[in-house]
Every structure is written in C-alpha cells, then in structure tokens.
Amino acid sequence: xxxxxxxxxxxxxxxxxxxxxxxxxxxxxxxxxxxxxxxxxxxxxxxxxxxxxxxxxxxxxxxxxxxxxxxxxxxxxxxxxxxxxxxxxxxxxxxxxxxxxxxxxxxxxxxxxxxxxxxxxxxxxxxxxxxxxxxxxxxxxxxxxxxxxxxxxxxxxxxxxxxxxxxxxxxxxxxxxxxxxxxxxxxxxxxxxxxxxxxxxxxxxxxxxxxxxxxxxxxxxxxxxxxxxxxxxxxxxxxxxxxxxxxxxxxxxxxxxxxxxxxxxxxxxxxxxxxxxxxxxxxxxxxxxxxxxxxxxxxxxxxxxxxxxxxxxxxxxxxxxxxxxxxxxxxxxxxxxxxxxxxxxxxxxxxxxxxxxxxxxxxxxxxxxxxxxxxxxxxxxxxxxxxxxxxxxxxxxxxxxxxxxxxxxxxxxxxxxxxxxxxxxxxxxxxxxxxxxxxxxxxxxxxxxxxxxxxxxxxxxxxxxxxxxxxxxxxxxxxxxxxxxxxxxxxxxxxxxxxxxxxxxxxxxxxxxxxxxxxxxxxxxxxxxxxxxxxxxxxxxxxxxxxxxxxxxxxxxxxxxxxxxxxxxxxxxxxxxxxxxxxxxxxxxxxxxxxxxxxxxxxxxxxxxxxxxxxxxxxxxxxxxxxxxxxxxxxxxxxxxxx
Amino acid sequence: xxxxxxxxxxxxxxxxxxxxxxxxxxxxxxxxxxxxxxxxxxxxxxxxxxxxxxxxxxxxx
Amino acid sequence: xxxxxxxxxxxxxxxxxxxxxxxxxxxxxxxxxxxxxxxxxxxxxxxxxxxxxxxxxxxxxxxxxxxxxxxxxxxxxxxxxxxxxxxxxxxxxxxxxxxxxxxxxxxxxxxxxxxxxxxxxxxxxxxxxxxxxxxxxxxxxxxxxxxxxxxxxxxxxxxxxxxxxx
Numbered sequence: 001x002x003x004x005x006x007x008x009x010x011x012x013x014x015x016x017x018x019x020x021x022x023x024x025x026x027x028x029x030x031x032x033x034x035x036x037x038x039x040x041x042x043x044x045x046x047x048x049x050x051x052x053x054x055x056x057x058x059x060x061x062x063x064x065x066x067x068x069x070x071x072x073x074x075x076x077x078x079x080x081x082x083x084x085x086x087x088x089x090x091x092x093x094x095x096x097x098x099x100x101x102x103x104x105x106x107x108x109x110x111x112x113x114x115x116x117x118x119x120x121x122x123x124x125x126x127x128x129x130x131x132x133x134x135x136x137x138x139x140x141x142x143x144x145x146x147x148x149x150x151x152x153x154x155x156x157x158x159x160x161x162x163x164x165x166x167x168x169x170x171x172x173x174x175x176x177x178x179x180x181x182x183x184x185x186x187x188x189x190x191x192x193x194x195x196x197x198x199x200x201x202x203x204x205x206x207x208x209x210x211x212x213x214x215x216x217x218x219x220x221x222x223x224x225x226x227x228x229x230x231x232x233x234x235x236x237x238x239x240x241x242x243x244x245x246x247x248x249x250x251x252x253x254x255x256x257x258x259x260x261x262x263x264x265x266x267x268x269x270x271x272x273x274x275x276x277x278x279x280x281x282x283x284x285x286x287x288x289x290x291x292x293x294x295x296x297x298x299x300x301x302x303x304x305x306x307x308x309x310x311x312x313x314x315x316x317x318x319x320x321x322x323x324x325x326x327x328x329x330x331x332x333x334x335x336x337x338x339x340x341x342x343x344x345x346x347x348x349x350x351x352x353x354x355x356x357x358x359x360x361x362x363x364x365x366x367x368x369x370x371x372x373x374x375x376x377x378x379x380x381x382x383x384x385x386x387x388x389x390x391x392x393x394x395x396x397x398x399x400x401x402x403x404x405x406x407x408x409x410x411x412x413x414x415x416x417x418x419x420x421x422x423x424x425x426x427x428x429x430x431x432x433x434x435x436x437x438x439x440x441x442x443x444x445x446x447x448x449x450x451x452x453x454x455x456x457x458x459x460x461x462x463x464x465x466x467x468x469x470x471x472x473x474x475x476x477x478x479x480x481x482x483x484x485x486x487x488x489x490x491x492x493x494x495x496x497x498x499x500x501x502x503x504x505x506x507x508x509x510x511x512x513x514x515x516x517x518x519x520x521x522x523x524x525x526x527x528x529x530x531x532x533x534x535x536x537x538x539x540x541x542x543x544x545x546x547x548x549x550x551x552x553x554x555x556x557x558x559x560x561x562x563x564x565x566x567x568x569x570x571x572x573x574x575x576x577x578x579x580x581x582x583x584x585x586x587x588x589x590x591x592x593x594x595x596x597x598x599x600x601x602x603x604x605x606x607x608x609x610x611x612x613x614x615x616x617x618x619x620x621x622x623x624x625x626x627x628x629x630x631x632x633x634x635x636x637x638x639x640x641x642x643x
Numbered sequence: 644x645x646x647x648x649x650x651x652x653x654x655x656x657x658x659x660x661x662x663x664x665x666x667x668x669x670x671x672x673x674x675x676x677x678x679x680x681x682x683x684x685x686x687x688x689x690x691x692x693x694x695x696x697x698x699x700x701x702x703x704x
Numbered sequence: 705x706x707x708x709x710x711x712x713x714x715x716x717x718x719x720x721x722x723x724x725x726x727x728x729x730x731x732x733x734x735x736x737x738x739x740x741x742x743x744x745x746x747x748x749x750x751x752x753x754x755x756x757x758x759x760x761x762x763x764x765x766x767x768x769x770x771x772x773x774x775x776x777x778x779x780x781x782x783x784x785x786x787x788x789x790x791x792x793x794x795x796x797x798x799x800x801x802x803x804x805x806x807x808x809x810x811x812x813x814x815x816x817x818x819x820x821x822x823x824x825x826x827x828x829x830x831x832x833x834x835x836x837x838x839x840x841x842x843x844x845x846x847x848x849x850x851x852x853x854x855x856x857x858x859x860x861x862x863x864x865x866x867x868x869x870x
Contacts, residue, residue: 069740071730071834097726097751104741147754156752157742179753206743208815214738221731225834232688238836239684247692251679252655266697274682274692281756283723283837288730290836292723296756308756462658587656587677587698 005029005538007108009641010129012122014196015056015114019129024108025640030542031628034066036091037502037554038109039080043089044557045638046111049564053084053188054170054195056115062102062161062201063109065504067537069100069209071221073506075287077102077178079161082565083187084195085172085348085403086424086448089561092175092189095286096182099504101159104205116197121149121160125204134199138168141341142177149202160202164343166391167194172403173348177340181294181310182286185345187425187447188403212539220533225290228509234291237508238283241293242314243273246322248460249430253586255322256431258377259354260420260577263431264585270329271321276312279333284310291509299333303384312336318429319350324357324383331380335387342391351426352400352407353386359415369411371395422449423562423571433578434586434593435459437486440603441493443572444617446558452507454493459486481589483599487607495551499530502554553627556611556619560629569617572604652681652691663689671695712787715747715822715829715840716848717760720855722839724751724758728831735830736820744814746822747831749839760839762831763810763822765789771802771811771821779819788824 011020024038032038039061051057061080068074077099083090102108106127119134137145142164150156159178167174167190174190175183193199211217228234236244249255250272253264269275279299285292299307312320312332320326320335339346359365360375367374371389373396375382389397399410404421420427425448432438441454459480469475472492476485500511527544534542542550562571578595585591605615612623624630628637651660654672663670663681670689671678678695726742726749733745742748747762769789772780779795780802782788796819803811803819811821822829824842832842841851 069730071727071734071740100726100730100740143754180756206741208737209740211734211739214734218731218734221734222830222834225727225836229836234836235688236684236690244684244690247682247690248655251691251693264694266694268693269680272682272692282720284756285723285725287726289725290727290834292725292837310756585698588675589656 005540007103008106008127009109009111010107010124011111011113011642012129013114014112014116014120014131014198017116017131022641025637027637027640029066029538029540030546031550031553031637032557033499033502033550033554034068034108035063035076035078035502035504036080036093036498037550037557039063039078039091040089040554040557040561041634041637042109042111043080043082044561044564045634046113046642047082047561049566051082053082053087053090053192056113056196058082058113058192058195060112060189060192060196060198061109062112064099064102065502066534067503067505068103068108069288070211070217070537071288072224073286073289073291073509074504075099075289076501076504076506077161077184078501078504079176079184079189081189081192083189083425083447084170084191085188086405087565088423088448088567089446089558090187090189090192091447091558092184092186093501093504094176094178094182094184095289095506096159096178097287098159098161098178098182098203100209100287101157101205102203103209104207105203106205106207107203110201112196112198112201115195119197119199121198121200121202123153123202125158126206134197137199139165141165142343143180143341145200146178149200153202153204155204158202158204160200162200162343163190163193163198164341164391166343166401167191168199169391169393169401170194171344171390171393171401172406173345173352173401174343175345177343179310180296181284181340183340183345185347186450186452188345188348190343211537213536216536217533220536228290237291237293240273240276241295241311242508243276243312243317245314246317247272250322251587252460253583253590254431254434255318256354256420256427256429257322258325259323259351259358259418260427260431260575261358262585263583263590265322265325265327267327268322270327271317271332273317275329276333279329286506289506289509293508297333299330299337301330301334303381304334304337307334307337309333309337309340311340313346315429316346316350319346319354320383323350323354323429325377326380326383328380331383334380335383338384338387338391342387344387344391347428348403348426349387349390350429351420352390352403353383355404355415355419355426356386356396356400357382358418359411362418364415364418365411369396369399417576420449420575420577422574423447423567425449427575431583433574433595434583434590435480436483436595436600436603437480437489439574439578439595439600440486440607441490443574444490444494444604444607446555446562453497454490456486456489456493459489481593483596483603487603487610491607491610494555495548496527498551498554499527499547502550503530503534549627552611553629556613556623556627556629557634559611559613559617560619563618569604569615572617573600650687650689652679652689654679655691669695712844713824713827713842714765714845714848715762715824715832715842716851717762718839718841718851719757719759721837722749722758722760723837724749724753725837727834727836728760728840731830731834735825737814744812744820746810746812746820747840748809758839761808761810763789763806764808765822765824770805770807774801774805776801783823783826786824786827788822790823791819791821793818
C-alpha cells in the first residue's frame, strides 16, 4: 500500500516499450522531498548537456509531491524535462485531481524516455503500466481527449495528463493539462510529450494512502480548514479566485499594457474580477482544498457558439485583457477557453502575440510576415486568429510558436528590444519595474522569467519592519520600491517555494504567497510547522532547518542544470526596457519608476552570496559540499535508482 | 473576528486606511485624494475594484 | 419516542453548490479508516468534470430502510439519538445484501472484510463541518427542502421580473 515513504518510480522507455519499477530511495525523500525536487535530481542525473529537448533523448519526469493525497491543498503534480522553449530546466506544476490518483495507482514518480512509434497513451492502474494506442485521440482538444479516454476505459474516475493540438504540433510553449482547467503551463512540457508521441498519461488507483499518524493528519486538516475560513483572504479567493489580484495591480499600475508600453488600463471594468460573476455557474477547484477558487463559466460567442470552461485566472485576465488593451469580458473568457482546449500556455501565447502587435505597429514587420493580417491593439478577432495559427503552426503562427529566442532570429534583431523575456521565456503579465524584489525574483528564476519561483507578493503590503525581520531573519525595508534587503526576501521565498512545490502543496493556500494570511491560519506558517506535517504524514523526522536546506539544495541543483547548458550571470537580467523606459502611468508611487542598473548589479551580487554562489552565479565548492551536491554526491544519489 | 468589523480598504498609493460606507461603490483616500471603485466579495468585506477616474491624461490613451 | 426525533436530522446534499473537491471524501475515510481511500469513504462526491456537474451521494438514513429490511441477522440498527442506521459489526455476517439493495450505493465493503456506512459521526458529521461551499448541511429533516425551495423561488422571481419588465 502506498505511503509517502514507500513509493515507487516507474522508468518507461517508449521506444523499446519497456518498463522498469524501482523503490524511491529514502535518501531522495530526505534531501529533495518529492515533486519538483526529485524531478530536478532525475533531470540533472539522467540528461547530458546539449540534448535536443524535442529528441527522444530528452527525459520527461512526472512527479507528485510528498504530501499528495492528504485532505489539504496537496494535489500539485510536477512535470519536468529539458525545456524546448529555453534550453534550461523545464519544470511546471498544476493542481486538479491527478496527484492523489497517481499515488493510489502505486507511483510517485514516472520517468519517460524515448519516442513511441505511433501516438500512444499510458494507462497506469494499481501498479500496472500499459502502452495503449492513441491514434484515435490525436487531434482532439485537451478536454475531448480526457473524456474519450474515460469512455474507452469505462472508468469515469480515471485522471489524465494530456496534451492538445499545440503539444502535438510541437509549439515550444505547449502545456500539459488535467481536468477542464488545471495546466502545467510553463516551459513547454506539452511539446516534449508531443515529441515523444505521448498524448496522455492516465492513472487510476484503488490502493490506500496511509499515514504514520492518521489522527494527527486529520487534526491538522480540521484546524487548517477552520482557521483559513476566518481570514479575509479566504472570502476573496472563494468569490473571485486569483482574479482579485488584478484589481490591485491594475489600480496601482503594475500590469503590462500593449505589450509593455504602458502599465495601467483604463477603463478596465469589463476585465475585473467582478465582471466575471454574471457568467459564473458555480465554482471548482483542486483536490482537498477548502477554497475552490475558480469559476465555472458559460459564455456565448458569435464565432465559437456556446462555451463552457473554468477560470480565468489572473494571468489570463492580464494576457487577454490589459496586455492586449481589450476591455471585454467575452474576449477574455473566449481566449481562456481557446488556450485551454488547444493546450497552450496562456502567458507565453499572450506575450508572443502582444510582442507581434507592437513590432508590427513599430513597422519592424509588415503584412508580408503576418499572412496579410494588419495587427493592431484592441481587436479580439485578431487575437483569436493568432491563437489558432500558433496552435496549428499555420503561417505567421509557426514563427510565434517557436518562442522568443527563435522568433527574434526569424524576425530580425531590431525586434529583440520589444520582446519581454528572460532566458528565452516571456515575462508575466505584470509590469514589475517599480518593484526591485519582483524583478530580481523573475530574472534569477531557474526556469526563465517567472514569478512562481519566488514572488514576494507581501512586499506590496507595507508590513511593519519588525514583522518582516521576524519572517526573513534580517532587517529589511517595508518600501517595495526600495532595493534594500530585497535579496534576502527573494532568496527566502525561493527556498520556501522550492519546499512547498516539492511537498506538492498549493502556494496560495499554504504559504505567504499573496497575503500573510497563513499567520492567522496558524498552519504551515514556518518550516517548523511543515516539518510537523511531514512527520505526521511520513514518520520522517526532518527539522525545520533541514527543510530549509532542502530548499537550498533544490534551487542550487536547478541552477547547476542551467549552468551546464551554458546559462550564466548574463542571463539573470531584465529586458533593456526595464532600465531605459520609466513607467508612463499608474499611481504616484510607481509612476516614472524604472530599474537602476548599478543598484540591480549590487542586488544580484548580494543574492548570489546568500545562495553561496560566486559573482558569476556559480555555486562555490563549499556550498556544493554543504548541500551534498558534489559530483560524487549527486552520482551516489542518482545511482541508487539508475546505477 | 473583530478585525473584520470595520469597513475599510487600504489605499494602494499611501497605504492609509480608507473608511467605506456599507454597500458603497466608491471611496476616496483622505490622504492622497485618489478615488477608487469598490466591490464587495461579502457584505462585510469591501475591496478596491479599480480607479474611479484616470489620474493623468496619459492612462486614457 | 416520536418519529421526528428518531429521524430528526439529516445530511442534505446540494449538487448545485458542490465543487467535487473530495475534501469530505478524504476526511471521512481518514477519520473512520485511518487512511485515505475513496472506496471506504461513507460519502462520495461524484465528478462529471467535462459536464461541470458534481454530485454528492451519501446515506439518507431512510425511514423504511432497504438495508435494514434485507439484513437477515438484523445487524443494522437505528441509533436512538441521531437516527443513524448503524452496522453492528458483532452481528454482521458479511452477506453484503445491504450493498445490493441500497438505492444510493451508500454502503461499502472494506478490504479487511467489513460492511461500512455513514454513522453521522454521532451527530456531528465531519463532512458537513469541512464543506466550505455549503454543499452539505446537517439540518432537521422537516426543513431539508427549504434551501432548494428558496432557490427555486429566486429563479421564479427572475422570470417574473423579465415578464413584467420591472
């Protein structure tokens, strides 16, 4: 019977149609927990540098968090591989109902190599693994494919990770999806599945999930539920979901508008969270979560007819609303539906389209490049058209489907300045240049421009200095426009999120991600409390300090993967625009702000120092020794399974 | 629950508390004079929804 | 003791509010079986994801309970205070006839060979306590219809508004 400590790893070779099952080494759990952490180890250990991410040699790792299945927001599943978008480490996680089902089916980690001869899906059930033909599923959208698999298996509780047409067509930012909305969106994991002819991985299990101290786990679950409900955060998340963030960020003037030309959209009433309520027919959410933060909605579109979907999230609000300068609820809901069904990362897709419109507007490309389309702001029809062209790699869409680096090569170096990316992955839909902590976090993120690796959103709250000092262990300013002490804030959050991701918990519900609410919930407020949870679930004694070290180990390991692929300090900077152009609008507190290069350099130095990396961002020998990440150390860890 | 009983929002510009009348759709910051539109995730919990008006001519472009 | 008292309160499910989160399912199984397995949970929240429908199903503690009638050894007994139908494990012979006749599929068989079903947690059902979307309520059976009634009335009032143009 699966417990978090006696889990198994399946190594699956699609070319040879062979499966090898091993036990997860105790040492992996102690040092890397699960999910994102274990995924980083497997990728570092099994991949050689310069492997083509879309070749059979790439390794795809599906890994659930150590806490998967407990009655808490614990259902994150991590998908890892070398990223076809960036060439750096690819790693993306999503919620839904897949992770607990995978544990019940008998596996915590699934490692997939090779390429199937024909479209295939994997059927994993109660410890068995079957290769099944998927030619009948090829071409289906992400929801149709899941429904077809359930029908074929005659099992409506089976959970699948699937790709849509975008993944099949190797769009470099195709995502992997489960359910109607949960998406492992970033870094193009869907394209890796597509390159392996793998349409889906389906799991179903009837095995028990057992715990070391079940009564204590239940007590924690009840306490978390009761305390979370008392917070203001809970009410806002239940009613609006992540969309409530837009109300703050657009009001302040920290969202991208017209690619990255402005930072506040007015009017914006139709893309605010409140505007979605009339379309909502109820809510949905992930396994075990008391919040259930997303809407189920119905919208009628003249072009697409009656649409049912879930969401949208804050990211889609920004991408299909403010970034395109379109103040339309319908457009936002339709675009969210299109990217969901086609299997595209909403953020990368939105960002590439916004870039295309700006460089067209600037005269850097013309109708010859865009198949005769006149690109302009504010047109839903143009956006719909481009989303479809990208997913099916038609005409101009085939260029945008290549992601920032390759598309810039094709459209000319003059277009590079307007492409908002770091390490070849697009900046999120927020405009962060007034907030040094946000900029640093996005730029040093191990998977390319990304906020989910560290975002210290509580920097915006102007919390008392004493509170921040207690939280981060050193003095820092309450002013979010300041650089002072922000390296510690980013570093601290990186470690915490690496741990949360590897445990498979939800950042929103179980950490300080967007509010300090966990202070009030009296649960998972510190490494100490997480270590208590781990003990009750697994019986394993991991101290708070050891947990923090796990976070350091995971982050440094991901960094090492990227260094091996040739990424260095030069890849840890924001786009030039962040230094050159002051913010044109927004509240007085942000208006006119831009990044200061000298201050940023110092911030970066200080950040590297905290990690124990040198001034090029390379881990020092003593750091590697301390974290057990020397060449021999890693070889020994990996060798326990893949010796 | 006492910390919920006051109907206020926090000004995103100066961080000072702005009192909100029950069910009101607007509130103005007493300190910086910026006007906000208000929405209500629950009858006892106001939230800033957006700006009442553009602050300078540049945002309305 | 009057009928109203023995069948006093019930767990009412409201599919229109259920989000299929499985919190009730996982917690029920954890509380009663010390492990998480939906097979042994006394409540299910069946998910029809593609259609956007989530339906909680649990024991209705029927008045003329088929499980109780069919039991050849009278092992299913009515709890005096809560009105819950309780399986007396001493008497139960494991014939599983109750599983077959239950119209809600609310009775199950564990891997270690026990008949299990909802016992209303002795009058304080955990599933209801944890449900944050109010898809479950523990209310007097005589008022169980009120929520649905009010929802229906709201719909009517909207229709009337549209017709009368007020």
